Amino acid sequence: MEVIIQDNAESASRVGAEIVKKIVTAKQNAILGLATGQTPLLLYRELVRMHRKEGLDFSGCTTFNLDEYVGLDKDHPASYNSYMRNNLFKHLNIPDDQINIPDGMSDDIPSVCINYEKKIAKLGGIDLQILGIGADGHIAFNEPISSLKSRTRIKTLMKQTKRDNAQFFNGDIDQVPNHVITMGVATIMDSQICLMLAFGEEKAKAIAATIEGPISAMVPASALQMHQNTIVIIDEAAASKLNKTQYYRYVYENKPQWQKY
Ligand code: GLP
Numbered sequence: 126m127e128v129i130i131q132d133n134a135e136s137a138s139r140v141g142a143e144i145v146k147k148i149v150t151a152k153q154n155a156i157l158g159l160a161t162g163q164t165p166l167l168l169y170r171e172l173v174r175m176h177r178k179e180g181l182d183f184s185g186c187t188t189f190n191l192d193e194y195v196g197l198d199k200d201h202p203a204s205y206n207s208y209m210r211n212n213l214f215k216h217l218n219i220p221d222d223q224i225n226i227p228d229g230m231s232d233d234i235p236s237v238c239i240n241y242e243k244k245i246a247k248l249g250g251i252d253l254q255i256l257g258i259g260a261d262g263h264i265a266f267n268e269p270i271s272s273l274k275s276r277t278r279i280k281t282l283m284k285q286t287k288r289d290n291a292q293f294f295n296g297d298i299d300q301v302p303n304h305v306i307t308m309g310v311a312t313i314m315d316s317q318i319c320l321m322l323a324f325g326e327e328k329a330k331a332i333a334a335t336i337e338g339p340i341s342a343m344v345p346a347s348a349l350q351m352h353q354n355t356i357v358i359i360d361e362a363a364a365s366k367l368n369k370t371q372y373y374r375y376v377y378e379n380k381p382q383w384q385k386y
Contacts (some may be wrong), residue, residue: 126350128336128373129358134324137358138167141255141322143386144356146175148253148318153185156245158254158313159213160191160265161205164322165255166212173216183217189245190226191256191265191313195279195304197229203293203300204229227277227306238277238306245312254316258323259286262331262344266307273340273348275309310348319355321346323363332359333366 131137145168148155159165175181190205199206206226214224225244231237245251256264261283267275268283282290287301294300313319323332335346336357349355364370
C-alpha cells in the first residue's frame with residue numbers, strides 16, 4: 126500500500142487526477158471504477174478540467190459505479206445516477222452505453238448483481254477503482270462484517286451510514302433507502318489499482334484502522350492490505366491518527382523519478 130499525505134483535499138485530488146490521467150492516457154479503453162460521495166468531487170472537477178483544457182479523451186473508457194440505492198429512480202436528485210451525471214458524465218465524452226451503474230429499480234435484483242459481475246469480467250476487469258471510505262471503514266456500501274470475499278449484492282445500510290448520507294435527502298434520514306446494491310469487497314479487490322481518497326478529521330479513525338489496523342471484516346477497507354496496488358491519498362486531518370506518517374512522507378519524497386505520477 127502506498128500512502129500519500131497532502132496538505133489539503135485540493136492537492137490530494139490533483140495527485141489522484143494525475144493517476145487517473147496516466148491510466149486513461151496509457152490505455153484508451155480503460156475500465157474505470159467510480160465512487161460517489163463528497164470525497165471524489167474535487168478529483169472529478171480536475172478530470173473535467175483536464176478533459177476541457179488538456180484534451181484528455183475519455184471516449185474509449187468504460188465505467189462501473191460502485192453502488193446505487195434500491196428503489197430510487199435514476200432521476201431522483203439523490204440517486205448515484207444523478208450524482209454521476211451532474212458531477213462527471215455530462216462534462217466528459219464517455220458514450221452512454223459505456224457507463225454502468227447498478228439498476229436499483231429492477232424487480233430482479235439478484236440478476237442485476239450477477240450480470241454486473243459478469244460484465245466487469247467480460248471486459249477484462251477494472252483497471253483503476255476510485256474509492257472513498259465511510260466513517261466506519263466501509264468501502265462502496267460494504268458495511269462492517271461484509272464478507273471480504275463478497276461480490277455485487279444487495280446490502281442493508283447501517284443507521285450511521287443513513288445518517289451520514291441524509292444530507293443528500295434534505296437532511297431527512299427517513300428518506301434514505303434501507304437497501305443498496307453494491308460491488309463486493311472481492312469485486313473491488315480484483316481491480317488492478319485501487320485509489321482511495323479520504324479527507325477530514327471524521328475519516329481519521331477509519332483511515333488508521335484501514336492502513337495500520339488488523340485486517341478485519343469489521344473494517345471492510347482493511348482488506349486493501351491484501352491488495353497488490355493500492356494508493357491511499359489523504360489530507361493532514363485524515364492522516365492525524367496514523368502512527369507511521371513520517372515513513373509515508375519519506376517514501377513519497379524519495380520516490381525514484383520513474384515511479385512518480
Ligand atoms: C457512501 C458511498 C461510498 C463513499 C462513502 C463516503 O457510503 N457509498 O462509496 O465512500 O459514502 O462518502 P463521503 O465521500 O461523502 O464521505
